[in-house]
Amino acid sequence: MVQVGTSRVKRGMAEMQKGGVIMDVVNAEQAKIAEAAGAVAVMALERVPSDIRAAGGVARMADLSIVEEVLNAVSIPVMAKARIGHFVEARVLESLGVDYLDESEVLTPADDLYHINKKEFTVPFVCGARDLGEALRRIGEGASMIRTKGEPGTGNIVEAVRHMRTMMSQIRKVQAMSYDELMAEAKNLGAPYELLEEVHKTGKLPVVNFAAGGVATPADAALMMQLGSDGVFVGSGIFKSENPEKFARAIVEATTHYTDYELIARVSKGLGTAMPGIEISKIREADRMQERGW
Amino acid sequence: MKIGVLALQGAVAEHVRMLEEVGATAVPVKKVEELDDLDGLVIPGGESTTISKLMHKYGFMEAVQEFGKANKPIFGTCAGAILLAKRIQGQDDCHLGLMEIKVERNAFGRQKESFEVLMPVAGVAADYPAVFIRAPYIMEVGENGQVLAKHEDKIVVARSGHYLVAAFHPELTEDTRLHKYFLDMVKEYRS
Numbered sequence: 421m422v423q424v425g426t427s428r429v430k431r432g433m434a435e436m437q438k439g440g441v442i443m444d445v446v447n448a449e450q451a452k453i454a455e456a457a458g459a460v461a462v463m464a465l466e467r468v469p470s471d472i473r474a475a476g477g478v479a480r481m482a483d484l485s486i487v488e489e490v491l492n493a494v495s496i497p498v499m500a501k502a503r504i505g506h507f508v509e510a511r512v513l514e515s516l517g518v519d520y521l522d523e524s525e526v527l528t529p530a531d532d533l534y535h536i537n538k539k540e541f542t543v544p545f546v547c548g549a550r551d552l553g554e555a556l557r558r559i560g561e562g563a564s565m566i567r568t569k570g571e572p573g574t575g576n577i578v579e580a581v582r583h584m585r586t587m588m589s590q591i592r593k594v595q596a597m598s599y600d601e602l603m604a605e606a607k608n609l610g611a612p613y614e615l616l617e618e619v620h621k622t623g624k625l626p627v628v629n630f631a632a633g634g635v636a637t638p639a640d641a642a643l644m645m646q647l648g649s650d651g652v653f654v655g656s657g658i659f660k661s662e663n664p665e666k667f668a669r670a671i672v673e674a675t676t677h678y679t680d681y682e683l684i685a686r687v688s689k690g691l692g693t694a695m696p697g698i699e700i701s702k703i704r705e706a707d708r709m710q711e712r713g714w
Numbered sequence: 715m716k717i718g719v720l721a722l723q724g725a726v727a728e729h730v731r732m733l734e735e736v737g738a739t740a741v742p743v744k745k746v747e748e749l750d751d752l753d754g755l756v757i758p759g760g761e762s763t764t765i766s767k768l769m770h771k772y773g774f775m776e777a778v779q780e781f782g783k784a785n786k787p788i789f790g791t792c793a794g795a796i797l798l799a800k801r802i803q804g805q806d807d808c809h810l811g812l813m814e815i816k817v818e819r820n821a822f823g824r825q826k827e828s829f830e831v832l833m834p835v836a837g838v839a840a841d842y843p844a845v846f847i848r849a850p851y852i853m854e855v856g857e858n859g860q861v862l863a864k865h866e867d868k869i870v871v872a873r874s875g876h877y878l879v880a881a882f883h884p885e886l887t888e889d890t891r892l893h894k895y896f897l898d899m900v901k902e903y904r905s
Binding site: 429440455460461542 | 725726727763820828829
């Protein structure tokens with residue numbers, strides 16, 4: 421019997437993206453540049469996170485004509501973002517043929533209590549997380565891929581590093597625990613017990629885990645890979661840099677060869693200026709995207 | 715038996731684990747020099763455009779072509795099948811062009827049409843769990859090729875001499891029978 425939308429098919433899609441770079445794009449032309457540079461997928465958006473941050477107001481699902489334009493422009497998978505809890509936006513994007521949905525804190529949340537029940541969908545979801553508890557709650561709701569939240573649109577890697585380090589350290593701790601301690605730890609982390617048990621046994625998340633939120637240079641991408649990421653999302657970092665095409669290629673190469681420092685040096689030369697960055701403490705607490713989601 | 719898994723992008727660790735389960739020594743391959751002492755090579759699933767670009771960049775195209783021409787077995791899964799094919803539907807050029815097959819990319823549709831199904835694979839299993847993800851299919855097999863499995867009349871596993879391709883992802887299951895089949899191919903060609 422042929423089965424669509426099974427957990428294996430959804431999680432498997434993310435497995436195929438491993439070691440790769442997923443790039444934010446706002447039109448067909450950028451999507452083609454990303455594909456030519458070696459992106460494993462593109463995220464179709466109306467505005468990149470740094471522009472969303474600058475514009476303020478309510479950020480919603482992208483204009484569907486942009487999503488459609490990107491779907492038609494490239495042969496690699498296309499992702500799109502829906503607001504946290506906005507299952508209708510998600511359904512609309514799914515119906516359009518989007519390959520992967522991001523229930524994203526970059527957009528203004530539509531529900532201040534609940535995330536989308538992602539198990540009901542045929543297409544897979546990626547969700548942001550800052551720690552192991554948050555990651556396992558999202559996986560419990562049906563997410564097939566996790567990414568760090570970082571602090572989107574800042575070009576500042578510090579938050580993504582914090583989130584990845586936190587998650588990895590918590591995973592190591594859970595793996596080393598005795599069985600007796602797991603239920604109490606599930607309570608501490610706010611994580612579903614069965615999923616925590618799986619982490620205890622395997623020493624890793626049950627799904628692929630990418631870095632996102634602040635990756636601005638090839639060295640940033642390699643840093644996140646060394647901290648344990650399976651791949652990298654680059655939002656504003658590419659098309660807000662001086663030379664997007666070159667930048668995109670350099671980030672792809674640094675992600676593949678993340679321990680080859682001579683190679684990273686070579687691809688990082690003559691790239692021009694990276695996107696302008698923002699110091700996290702200069703962002704008001706209410707404007708920090710990573711605080712969105714529960 | 716030492717088998718490499720091309721590790722530029724995609725599901726590398728899964729292939730390594732399964733090859734080791736069937737008794738091979740498996741290593742990820744990131745540099746061309748690492749091909750030298752291998753008896754066989756797996757080209758994993760991933761994004762074929764990405765893997766192809768990185769292969770060009772680091773001299774893997776010529777190196778893997780030589781590897782294949784030296785009669786060393788290569789197993790391509792999903793993207794790996796596209797990379798091995800001599801002809802690709804709708805494109806004038808191909809990637810490695812080592813195997814006499816014609817493939818069509820994303821032939822079963824987008825992710826929402828991706829599926830899994832139990833299917834017979836000739837000489838391998840009567841009930842192989844095949845996971846198709848934005849999968850290609852094989853439109854034609856050259857005259858010396860064998861069709862090992864079909865789904866809805868479309869060829870999804872084929873072999874031609876020392877080349878083996880699957881449109882689906884054996885590395886996403888716990889079923890090692892296709893990896894065992896490939897290991898036997900490697901042994902056959904080594905002796």
